[in-house]
Amino acid sequence: METTIQTRTGSRTALLFGIPILLLAGVIALFLFTNGAGLNIEPAAPIENLQFERTLLRPGVIELHVRNTSPQEITLAQVIVNDAVWQFTASPSKTLPRMGQAIVTLRYPWTQASAYNIAIFSASSIAFRTEIPVAAPTATASSETLWSFSLIGLYVGVIPIFLGMLWLPALRRLGAQWLMFLMAVTAGLLVYLGIDATSEALEIAGALGGAFQGVGLIGIGIVATFLLLDAITRRQVGVGRGETSQRVTLAFMIAVGIGLHNLGEGLAIGAAYSTGAASLGTFLVIGFIIQNITEGLGIIAPILKDRPAWRALVWMGFIGGAPAIIGAWIGGLNFSQPLAVLFLAIGAGAVFEVAYEIAKLVHKDTAKRPMPLTVFAGVTAGMLLLYVTGWFIK
Amino acid sequence: MPQPDKTFRDLSRRDFIKLGLGGALAVAGTSALAACNPTTPHAASPTTAHYNDPHNAIDGAMLAMPGFDGEIDYEANGFNPTNLLTDFDYGKVSTLSNGQTLREYNVFAGVKAVEIMPGVMYEAWTYNGRVPGPTFRCTEGDRIRINFVNATPHPHSMHFHGIHPGNMDGVYEPIPPGGKFVYEFDAEPFGLHLYHCHVFPLAEHIARGLYGTFIVDPKQGRPQADREFVMMMTGTDLDFDGENDVYAVNFIPFHYDKYPIKIKVGELVRVYLVNILEFDPVNSFHLHANFFHYYPTGTSLTPVEFTDTIAQMQAQRGILEFRYKFPGKYMFHAHKTEFAELGWTGVFQVEG
Ligand SMILES: [Cu+2]
Numbered sequence: 001m002e003t004t005i006q007t008r009t010g011s012r013t014a015l016l017f018g019i020p021i022l023l024l025a026g027v028i029a030l031f032l033f034t035n036g037a038g039l040n041i042e043p044a045a046p047i048e049n050l051q052f053e054r055t056l057l058r059p060g061v062i063e064l065h066v067r068n069t070s071p072q073e074i075t076l077a078q079v080i081v082n083d084a085v086w087q088f089t090a091s092p093s094k095t096l097p098r099m100g101q102a103i104v105t106l107r108y109p110w111t112q113a114s115a116y117n118i119a120i121f122s123a124s125s126i127a128f129r130t131e132i133p134v135a136a137p138t139a140t141a142s143s144e145t146l147w148s149f150s151l152i153g154l155y156v157g158v159i160p161i162f163l164g165m166l167w168l169p170a171l172r173r174l175g176a177q178w179l180m181f182l183m184a185v186t187a188g189l190l191v192y193l194g195i196d197a198t199s200e201a202l203e204i205a206g207a208l209g210g211a212f213q214g215v216g217l218i219g220i221g222i223v224a225t226f227l228l229l230d231a232i233t234r235r236q237v238g239v240g241r242g243e244t245s246q247r248v249t250l251a252f253m254i255a256v257g258i259g260l261h262n263l264g265e266g267l268a269i270g271a272a273y274s275t276g277a278a279s280l281g282t283f284l285v286i287g288f289i290i291q292n293i294t295e296g297l298g299i300i301a302p303i304l305k306d307r308p309a310w311r312a313l314v315w316m317g318f319i320g321g322a323p324a325i326i327g328a329w330i331g332g333l334n335f336s337q338p339l340a341v342l343f344l345a346i347g348a349g350a351v352f353e354v355a356y357e358i359a360k361l362v363h364k365d366t367a368k369r370p371m372p373l374t375v376f377a378g379v380t381a382g383m384l385l386l387y388v389t390g391w392f393i394k
Numbered sequence: 395m396p397q398p399d400k401t402f403r404d405l406s407r408r409d410f411i412k413l414g415l416g417g418a419l420a421v422a423g424t425s426a427l428a429a430c431n432p433t434t435p436h437a438a439s440p441t442t443a444h445y446n447d448p449h450n451a452i453d454g455a456m457l458a459m460p461g462f463d464g465e466i467d468y469e470a471n472g473f474n475p476t477n478l479l480t481d482f483d484y485g486k487v488s489t490l491s492n493g494q495t496l497r498e499y500n501v502f503a504g505v506k507a508v509e510i511m512p513g514v515m516y517e518a519w520t521y522n523g524r525v526p527g528p529t530f531r532c533t534e535g536d537r538i539r540i541n542f543v544n545a546t547p548h549p550h551s552m553h554f555h556g557i558h559p560g561n562m563d564g565v566y567e568p569i570p571p572g573g574k575f576v577y578e579f580d581a582e583p584f585g586l587h588l589y590h591c592h593v594f595p596l597a598e599h600i601a602r603g604l605y606g607t608f609i610v611d612p613k614q615g616r617p618q619a620d621r622e623f624v625m626m627m628t629g630t631d632l633d634f635d636g637e638n639d640v641y642a643v644n645f646i647p648f649h650y651d652k653y654p655i656k657i658k659v660g661e662l663v664r665v666y667l668v669n670i671l672e673f674d675p676v677n678s679f680h681l682h683a684n685f686f687h688y689y690p691t692g693t694s695l696t697p698v699e700f701t702d703t704i705a706q707m708q709a710q711r712g713i714l715e716f717r718y719k720f721p722g723k724y725m726f727h728a729h730k731t732e733f734a735e736l737g738w739t740g741v742f743q744v745e746g
Contacts (some may be wrong), residue, residue, distance in 0.1 A: 022409030042732060077511065077512065077513030077514040078462055078511045078512070078513065078514050078738065080639065080640075083732045083735060083736055084732075084736065085461060085462055085511070085640065085647065085648070085735065085736055085737060087461070087462060094513075104583050119513050121632060121633075121639070123512070123513050123514060123515055124515060125514050125515060125516045125632040125633065127632065127633040127635075127639065231426070331628070364584065392661075
């Protein structure tokens with residue numbers, strides 16, 4: 001008897017949920033069959049968009065990875081390279097469904113360091129253009145290139161962070177006021193990194209096709225990461241651990257935030273290297289090393305009062321730095337722009353949340369004693385530090 | 395350690411990321427970080443080896459000539475450039491009471507989706523459903539009567555090069571959609587002329603395809619030729635950005651590459667060459683392995699030049715006469731090689 005009532009209630013609830021959906025389907029049908037609101041819904045010209053996602057160069061071959069980000073399917077009809085009609089093949093097909101991808105292959109005798117303008121004409125004679133400013137062979141996946149990308153990640157991510165952490169003994173000698181200042185510096189570093197990652201994500205998002213909703217993706221990445229990390233922290237506080245262990249957790253979280261940021265950095269480096277940017281080499285890598293040493297400083301700032309285990313410190317260094325290696329692999333070997341936007345947004349969300357945690361800690365401490373300008377000076381100094389070291393790589 | 399290239403300093407990290415993402419990089423130079431240089435081609439890597447494979451090498455034919463795969467549906471287009479070469483329209487001939495020959499033509503302006511390259515549809519504006527429009531041919535002193543109907547949603551006209559009264563000039567009387575107009579004038583001077591729409595914006599009305607050739611033969615005629623061909627040097631701005639994307643003689647790029655024009659050794663070949671190119675200032679014609687006599691505008695029966703290359707600016711035209719001494723395949727093309735690689739090439743197939 002009870003079960004029947006429950007079932008009946010359940011099906012009635014389902015029915016009540018279903019009615020508006022059925023009505024909605026009716027409204028859509030009405031709109032479609034009555035020619036909408038009477039407006040001409042047929043566009044004057046087909047709306048076509050083609051996204052160039054990746055360009056690969058091999059001896060005698062140019063390969064374009066394209067995606068159809070327009071509302072309808074596109075047929076690729078002809079290709080013009082540097083003012084010459086050129087034959088091409090497209091796989092799987094010259095006709096791309098919405099969001100579909102194709103690899104356009106051109107047998108083209110390109111020469112090292114030359115520039116190429118490529119136009120792909122669709123069947124409705126709309127031109128989509130891309131550019132190869134300086135041609136160089138694209139790195140291909142091999143154990144050798146993987147090792148090279150690992151080395152780059154090691155140079156720009158792992159090593160500088162460990163070097164930054166070597167400041168630990170020196171910083172321990174500082175007084176409470178200085179420790180507070182350093183925490184503020186760390187918060188400043190993180191806020192700056194978050195802003196930087198967001199702006200980079202926005203820039204890539206702008207280049208994405210409309211269907212990817214790049215800016216929305218950034219919002220999801222930042223908000224979800226922030227709230228998830230916040231929930232994790234609260235749960236740990238709720239478990240009722242000591243303040244020392246909470247500070248170690250905070251240090252780990254800073255490492256995670258910085259690690260995600262370095263993943264984005266690795267992606268960028270890998271992608272640039274894979275498209276012939278090896279010439280950037282030394283200068284850029286040195287710039288990243290200088291900037292990333294400050295990230296090591298940020299990781300240890302909350303635990304200066306404590307005596308963390310060596311093992312914990314090693315883990316923090318790896319969590320903060322090693323993602324640069326993974327990023328370089330992904331970026332160098334198979335880059336996806338929507339994925340890059342998401343990674344950068346996750347990184348931004350993570351550093352913002354960690355900055356928020358530090359802010360709570362600093363607030364708790366500053367409540368006990370008066371230090372009017374320490375926080376201001378620290379945060380500003382942290383942001384300026386990255387701004388100034390940024391000159392080396394910007 | 396090598397010094398970093400100066401250009402590194404100009405490149406922001408954001409640019410670096412952007413360029414990396416875009417799949418390109420704006421910095422040239424040599425690798426400074428030898429240990430971390432993944433861009434050196436790896437001969438051993440399977441992908442590279444694949445493309446170095448002779449079976450996958452760029453084939454010689456493609457290096458010799460650019461061009462495209464596939465076929466154009468000429469049936470659907472309604473006209474074929476091969477037929478346009480020799481399609482002279484003498485009109486409906488009758489004699490007026492004063493003994494003058496009257497040539498009457500019916501012409502309509504239309505809009506037509508034309509397959510201009512295999513798979514690429516272009517909305518052309520046409521005279522009598524074709525680009526170029528009909529080649530009107532008459533004799534000096536004939537009365538020409540053109541019954542023009544505008545069957546498009548835009549105003550159009552017909553402006554003839556030649557000597558005629560001002561009210562027959564096709565400039566101040568744009569014919570509205572659905573409108574009619576009768577152009578009537580006496581054909582003079584003899585020579586090779588052209589006609590085109592003269593409604594503003596002029597560049598678009600011409601570039602879309604509203605043009606054709608107008609030949610006025612001298613009363614005494616020209617020496618008998620074995621072959622006569624009409625060639626209009628054209629360009630098409632497919633995406634309407636004010637620049638031509640492809641070039642051709644008689645509108646369809648590479649057509650006479652794919653379907654060579656057949657002639658015989660020793661035959662007198664006469665080409666009526668008209669430049670109707672928009673957006674680019676000059677076009678040219680170069681004949682391979684031969685020289686030709688050139689009659690600018692065709693208004694004289696004495697050639698001014700014996701050459702293998704001539705240049706024409708827009709609306710300039712001239713008659714070329716030549717014979718081939720040896721059998722073989724001979725290119726003719728714009729000697730602006732950019733135009734050639736974008737479609738303005740053709741082949742004379744000379745048979746013994
Ligand atoms: Cu017109």
